[in-house]
Amino acid sequence: MSKINELVETLVTPILDDLDLELVEVEFAKEGSNWFLRVFIDKEAGVDIEECGIVSERLSEKLDELDPIQQNYFLEVSSPGAERPLKKERDFLKAIGKNVYIKTYEPIDGMKEFEGILESYDGITLGVAVKIKTRKKNVTIPKEKVAKARLAVSFS
Structure with missing residues (x-):
C-alpha cells in the first residue's frame, strides 16, 4: 500500500x-x-x-x-457498488453464500478465473461452487493465491 x-x-x-x-x-x-x-x-x-x-x-x-x-x-x-471488492477477513466471511468472482496469481485446476458461490472461508482457503456448463464443481482456492476477489452480480 x-x-x-x-x-x-x-x-x-x-x-x-x-x-x-x-x-x-x-x-x-x-x-x-x-x-x-x-x-x-x-x-x-x-x-x-x-x-x-x-x-x-x-x-x-x-x-x-x-x-x-x-x-x-x-x-x-x-459506495463500492454491487461488485464490492473482498479484501479483509470480514469481507470474505460476509460473502459466504453469495456469488463471487476470484482471479488467482496462478492456475488452479487449469483455471485462473472463477465465478460461483462462496461456500466456505476458513482464513486459509476459499471453497467456491463453480458452475461449468451444466455441472457444478467445488474448487478450493488458497487465500495466498488470490490476486483479486469481489462480489459478482449474477444474471441467472
Whole structure:
C-alpha cells in the first residue's frame, strides 16, 4: 500500500468511526492526465449520497490542513457498488453464500478465473461452487493465491 493510501486511511478512519461507516478501500491512481483519490465506504444497509458528501467534506478539510499530496487530484467518496471488492477477513466471511468472482496469481485446476458461490472461508482457503456448463464443481482456492476477489452480480 502506498504512503498516500496509508495516510488517507489514517485520516478517514476516525471520520468513518464517528458515522458508523466502514472503509472498504482507498485508491490513488492516475487516469489520463488526472489523478484521483477514491475512498470507498459502506455499511450494512448501504451508504447514501448524503453520507458520501459528509465524509468527502470532512476528509477534504483534513487533507487541506496537512496538504500531503503534491499533485492536483480529484477526491471521490462513494459506495463500492454491487461488485464490492473482498479484501479483509470480514469481507470474505460476509460473502459466504453469495456469488463471487476470484482471479488467482496462478492456475488452479487449469483455471485462473472463477465465478460461483462462496461456500466456505476458513482464513486459509476459499471453497467456491463453480458452475461449468451444466455441472457444478467445488474448487478450493488458497487465500495466498488470490490476486483479486469481489462480489459478482449474477444474471441467472
